[in-house]
Amino acid sequence: MRLSNPDETCLPTTTWFLYSEVQEKPLGRIYLMSIPKVKDQVEGGQGNQFGEIVRAEELRATCAIRRFKVILRLHS
Numbered sequence: 001m002r003l004s005n006p007d008e009t010c011l012p013t014t015t016w017f018l019y020s021e022v023q024e025k026p027l028g029r030i031y032l033m034s035i036p037k038v039k040d041q042v043e044g045g046q047g048n049q050f051g052e053i054v055r056a057e058e059l060r061a062t063c064a065i066r067r068f069k070v071i072l073r074l075h076s
Helices: none
Strands: 014-020 026-032 041-044 049-062 065-075
Touching: none
Parallel strands: 014 065
Antiparallel strands: 014 026, 041 049, 049 065
């Protein structure tokens, strides 16, 4: 899954708060139009991490944007 698609013109509908699988260290956030799914690949956040989603939990929505806590298994 790419962080952004240059062909999309709509505003993002979700915010993903990224955390590492080890010690759940915060990695930043990304804005997307999709819902996180376990085993999807993600790149982005602060430091352009690349990882696999191992867990995702929906948080309370704000301002019509769905929010998710996304736990990543980072790859080097």
